[in-house]
Amino acid sequence: MTLLSPQSLAADAAAQPVLEVENLVIRYGRPTRRPTGPAAVDGVSFTIRPGETLGLVGESGSGKTTIGKAILGLQAVTSGSIRFEGQQIDGLKPKARRVLATKLRAVFQDPYSSLNPRLSIGDSLAEPLLVSGVRREEALLRAEDMLEQVGLPRDAVTRLPRQFSGGQRQRIAVARALITRPSLVVCDEPVSALDLSTQAQVLNLLADLRDELGLSYLFIAHDMAVVRMLAQRVIVLYRGQVMEEGSTAAVMDDARHPFTQALLAASPVPDPIAQAERRRLRESRLVDGASASSISATGCPFAARCPMATELCRTERPALRPAAASLAACHYA
Numbered sequence: 380m381t382l383l384s385p386q387s388l389a390a391d392a393a394a395q396p397v398l399e400v401e402n403l404v405i406r407y408g409r410p411t412r413r414p415t416g417p418a419a420v421d422g423v424s425f426t427i428r429p430g431e432t433l434g435l436v437g438e439s440g441s442g443k444t445t446i447g448k449a450i451l452g453l454q455a456v457t458s459g460s461i462r463f464e465g466q467q468i469d470g471l472k473p474k475a476r477r478v479l480a481t482k483l484r485a486v487f488q489d490p491y492s493s494l495n496p497r498l499s500i501g502d503s504l505a506e507p508l509l510v511s512g513v514r515r516e517e518a519l520l521r522a523e524d525m526l527e528q529v530g531l532p533r534d535a536v537t538r539l540p541r542q543f544s545g546g547q548r549q550r551i552a553v554a555r556a557l558i559t560r561p562s563l564v565v566c567d568e569p570v571s572a573l574d575l576s577t578q579a580q581v582l583n584l585l586a587d588l589r590d591e592l593g594l595s596y597l598f599i600a601h602d603m604a605v606v607r608m609l610a611q612r613v614i615v616l617y618r619g620q621v622m623e624e625g626s627t628a629a630v631m632d633d634a635r636h637p638f639t640q641a642l643l644a645a646s647p648v649p650d651p652i653a654q655a656e657r658r659r660l661r662e663s664r665l666v667d668g669a670s671a672s673s674i675s676a677t678g679c680p681f682a683a684r685c686p687m688a689t690e691l692c693r694t695e696r697p698a699l700r701p702a703a704a705s706l707a708a709c710h711y712a
């Protein structure tokens with residue numbers, strides 16, 4: 380399955396970016412007080428060009444969703460700036476935000492909670508159009524067209540969300556995000572709640588619609604394999620900071636930063652033979668008879684002596700421990 384189209388790869392590098400994020404810092408805290416906590420996002424900068432998909436990857440808690448929320452106006456920015464189509468959008472008043480809401484849309488992880496259970500699919504899809512002044516009959520007609528575009532029958536407009544499967548609901552969420560013909564869609568883990576074959580279908584759908592409609596995506600995910608399928612460029616975040624960035628092929632095939640290597644190693648490979656070979660190689664690199672599973676259970680036995688141990692091998696996140704221990708950069712492995 381190839382999801383990177385020649386058109387989107389050829390996105391004009393000189394075109395004005397759809398989104399420019401500059402030196403973004405976000406600290407959580409009470410809105411009434413100056414936030415003083417640690418920075419959830421710490422000096423992040425990037426741009427997205429028309430037709431481009433930028434992947435934002437990182438382990439849980441690295442700040443991905445916080446960045447997505449700031450772009451959508453759901454999280455206050457401590458310092459730095461966010462520009463959308465040349466206009467500064469951080470700190471916009473709610474009225475100005477509402478105008479923006481048709482051009483800047485989102486698809487979230489959970490297809491069960493992202494749709495109002497009491498609204499028919501037609502009403503859910505029509506809502507963002509009605510807000511921008513489209514007449515009801517016209518909005519419902521466009522809802523039917525959009526449903527067809529995401530592979531669902533036109534008569535789905537009359538049904539309720541509970542009458543659809545998880546994958547179908549995510550298609551409806553995609554339809555709802557795209558019905559206003561936005562220029563940028565923030566996709567926050569849009570397939571991580573779906574099984575593997577449904578994931579592939581929804582990723583294909585997102586890629587087809589991007590190319591058909593000339594959309595740009597900020598594609599947030601923790602799974603590198605998923606990002607590889609859709610993004611032309613990728614940014615790797617760790618504790619709110621950019622660890623590595625570049626073309627998806629360059630970052631994934633020649634990861635420089637140990638943390639990127641760890642994320643790649645933790646990402647499942649669809650081919651079970653390749654996966655088994657990778658596990659065998661990983662275990663064969665370990666010394667003193669320590670196995671990946673024992674490291675997974677106890678933490679790296681060399682942590683006290685390893686210069687990288689504080690960041691990786693002693694991680695509190697069990698999923699990363701065996702991956703960290705498999706790093707070529709590890710002095711002991």
Ligand SMILES: Nc1ncnc2c1ncn2[C@@H]1O[C@H](COP(=O)(O)OP(=O)(O)OP(=O)(O)O)[C@@H](O)[C@H]1O
Nearest residue numbers: 407408419437438439440441442443444445446601
């Ligand atoms: N509402 C909040 N109040 C205080 N701290 C928060 C809040 N939301 C997130 N954080 C903290 O900000 C940091 C970044 O969280 P964020 O949700 O952006 O990470 P993430 O990379 O999206 O993680 P995940 O993949 O698990 O969604 C974390 O340390 C988190 O605990």
